[in-house]
Amino acid sequence: MELDGKVALVTGSSQGIGQAIAIRLAQDGASVVINYRSHPEGAQETLDKVQAAGGKFHMAQSDVGATIQADLGQVSEVQRLISESVERFGKLDILVNNAGLEKRADFWDVSEEDYDKVVDVNLKGVFFAAQAFVRHLKETKSPGKIINISSVHEELPFPHFTAYCVSKGGVKMMMRNLAVELGPLGITINNVAPGAIATPINKDLLEDKEKLNAVLKSIPLGRLGKPEDVSNLVAFLASSNADYITGSTFYVDGGLLWNYQEQ
């Protein structure tokens, strides 16, 4: 019941890690806004699971969760998402910036369009979602928690995914900066940095046995992560148990980061 009475927004939660986070926060008692861009059926699946997980904490099913469509690659949409979330539940306490995408290309072939797609969602979207959320918290003089799902690639090179690393590295410095600037307002901000997690973003890897085995060899714990490995940590960081934690990155990678650096 750590999050009873809290309202959380999870961006990009119609599948994968975001879906697991939405369900886990509901399990702990939060009302959850499920954001999606183009898969209402995925968002509905998340909502059904959120309602099953969190129903016991609320008088009405409609208080458990809601879905809101918004494209996180457009600042006006990001701002609308925050204001509609506040309108829907009366407030917002927790923002989980999870929506993200990656595009593979050799550096010399990266198009401006693909660079913009990645950076607009993974970095600019996170920046302006945090800004709109902070404006709401300032207006209502409330504390709050921001959790960004970044990546081991906020630290670790990922050849052929340079725009992705640019975006996640940017989120690392944004988080550190905001920890300092927002601390006096009672707002904490941290990054959760997954390694290789079995979700649709890794579809190609999951279907390529040879590549998968190579990745598994570099993970000391010997398996891919599950979305729940990430959502467990997010639930902790969203709770009052983490009130004194800000400005840090927490890796959920089975040891991948340090192993990689040793090779």
Ligand code: NAD
């Ligand atoms: P996923 O592809 O299953 O989920 C990404 C989600 O983001 C999807 O729901 C997608 O619709 C949403 N999204 C993308 N563009 C959007 C937009 N413009 N507006 C709104 N939503 C949008 O992948 P995932 O593994 O669940 O990824 C979640 C987060 O975790 C991402 O930020 C990703 O970079 C990060 N991450 C994942 C892994 C991994 O191995 N799976 C590793 C490190 C970091």
